[in-house]
Amino acid sequence: MNYIKIYNGTIITPHRTIKNGCIIIGDGKILEVTDKNRQVAGALEINAQGKYIAPGFIDMHVHGGGGHDFMDNTLDAFLGIAKAHASYGTTALMPTTLSCEKQDLLDTLALYDEADGLNDVGAQFIGLHIEGPYFSMTQKGAQDPRYIRNPDPKEYKEILSASSSIKRWSAAPELPGALAFGEYLMSKNILPAIAHTDAIYEEVLEAYEKGFTHATHFYSCMSGVSRRNAYRYAGVIESAYLIDAMTVEIIADGVHLPPSLLKLVYKIKGPDRIALITDAMRASGMPEGDSILGSLKDGIKVLVENGVAKLPDRSAFAGSVATANSLVRNMVNLADIPLQDAVRMISETPASILKIQDKKGSLIKGKDADIVIFDNQINIDTTIVKGNVVYKAKDLSSIFYS
Structure with missing residues (x-):
C-alpha cells in the first residue's frame, strides 16, 4: 500500500x-x-x-478556466480545466454546458466519458451538469438566445440516453412540459435544478414537489417579487427562502452577490443548504480583457474587467472568473462567516446535494x-x-x- x-x-x-x-x-x-x-x-x-x-473543494457548477471551456469539445480543454482549478483547491468538479445546438451537446457528452478516463492531473470529474436550453427568455442572462427553447421530450430523452454521466440539469420550471421533464430526470436519478426562470412561488412549490429541490446560481437570472395586474407575487428568490429544505448555490465572488446578500443567504439558509460555486468561464485564472463564453466555435464575446466577466455592452454578467479558494476567502472576509462553515459550503454541502457524501466532502x-x-x-x-x-x-x- x-x-x-x-x-x-x-x-x-x-x-x-x-x-x-x-x-x-x-x-x-x-x-x-x-x-x-x-x-x-x-x-x-x-x-x-x-x-x-x-476537505477538497467541490465545485458543482463550472464551465471553464485556464483559457478553456468544456464546450470547446477537446481533450485539452477538459484536462486543462481540471488542472487549472486544482491549483485553487478544487478536487472535484462538475463540467457544465451552456444552451447550444443538440449535436454540440451530444459531442460534449461523448468527450466527457473519454476525458474522464484520462484525467489524472487535476480535479476529478463527478458528472455532467447541463445548463439549458430550457429557460425563460426574459431571464436568459448570458445564455445564447438562439438556442433557448421549451422542454422537448423527444430531445431530452435522446440526450439522456446518450450518456449515463449526466447528474444534474438546470431548467425553468414554469415552462410548458417542465414539470414532466423534472419527473423524468428524477426517474433517472438526475437532479433537476431551477435556473434562468420567471416562476412565482406557486409554480416553484409545485416544481419542488416534482424534484426541483435546488436553485442554480441563486439570485442570478431568477425572479424576485413582481407585480402582475397590481397584485404582488413572490418569485424564486423568496420561494427558496420559504421552502426550508430547498438548497441553493451562490457565486460568492463579492460581485454577483454583494456582502450584504452573502450575509442574508447565510443567515436564512445556513451552511447545510448553501453550496459555493465558481460558475467559472474560460477566463478564470487568466489575465483580464476580451474572452469568449462557451465554445470557441460560436460562443459569445465577453469582457473581463475589475474581476468580473460581462457582456460587451455591460448589460449582464457572463459567468464568473472566480476560483474556489477565493469563494472561501470572500465568505470569511466579506460576509464574516466562520472558516469552518465556509469550508463546509464548498465540501460537505455540495457532496450532500449531489449524493456523494459517502465518498467525498469531509x-x-x-x-x-x-x-x-x-x-x-x-x-x-x-x-x-x-x-x-x-x-x-x-x-x-x-x-x-x-
Whole structure:
C-alpha cells in the first residue's frame, strides 16, 4: 500500500478542528484522522507547516478556466480545466454546458466519458451538469438566445440516453412540459435544478414537489417579487427562502452577490443548504480583457474587467472568473462567516446535494483522500485528489520521504 502522512496542521473536520493534527492516507483513502503524530514507515510525509488541512473543494457548477471551456469539445480543454482549478483547491468538479445546438451537446457528452478516463492531473470529474436550453427568455442572462427553447421530450430523452454521466440539469420550471421533464430526470436519478426562470412561488412549490429541490446560481437570472395586474407575487428568490429544505448555490465572488446578500443567504439558509460555486468561464485564472463564453466555435464575446466577466455592452454578467479558494476567502472576509462553515459550503454541502457524501466532502476515515492545504489567506499550498498530489505551490521544501 502507498502511504501519505500529512501532519503539523489544523485539520478541519465536520464537527471540530484538530490542532497539530495528522492524516494517514493509503491507496487513495483516508485511513486515520488523529491528533497524534503517527509514524508510518515508507510514507510520503507532507509537513503542513501550521496551515489548515481541509476537505477538497467541490465545485458543482463550472464551465471553464485556464483559457478553456468544456464546450470547446477537446481533450485539452477538459484536462486543462481540471488542472487549472486544482491549483485553487478544487478536487472535484462538475463540467457544465451552456444552451447550444443538440449535436454540440451530444459531442460534449461523448468527450466527457473519454476525458474522464484520462484525467489524472487535476480535479476529478463527478458528472455532467447541463445548463439549458430550457429557460425563460426574459431571464436568459448570458445564455445564447438562439438556442433557448421549451422542454422537448423527444430531445431530452435522446440526450439522456446518450450518456449515463449526466447528474444534474438546470431548467425553468414554469415552462410548458417542465414539470414532466423534472419527473423524468428524477426517474433517472438526475437532479433537476431551477435556473434562468420567471416562476412565482406557486409554480416553484409545485416544481419542488416534482424534484426541483435546488436553485442554480441563486439570485442570478431568477425572479424576485413582481407585480402582475397590481397584485404582488413572490418569485424564486423568496420561494427558496420559504421552502426550508430547498438548497441553493451562490457565486460568492463579492460581485454577483454583494456582502450584504452573502450575509442574508447565510443567515436564512445556513451552511447545510448553501453550496459555493465558481460558475467559472474560460477566463478564470487568466489575465483580464476580451474572452469568449462557451465554445470557441460560436460562443459569445465577453469582457473581463475589475474581476468580473460581462457582456460587451455591460448589460449582464457572463459567468464568473472566480476560483474556489477565493469563494472561501470572500465568505470569511466579506460576509464574516466562520472558516469552518465556509469550508463546509464548498465540501460537505455540495457532496450532500449531489449524493456523494459517502465518498467525498469531509475528512473522515474511509472516504476518498481529497484534501487541500491552505494558509490563513486561503492561498493554496497543496491539492490532493484521491491520494495523488496534483498541485503543490512552488516551495517544495515541506515535502520529503521518511
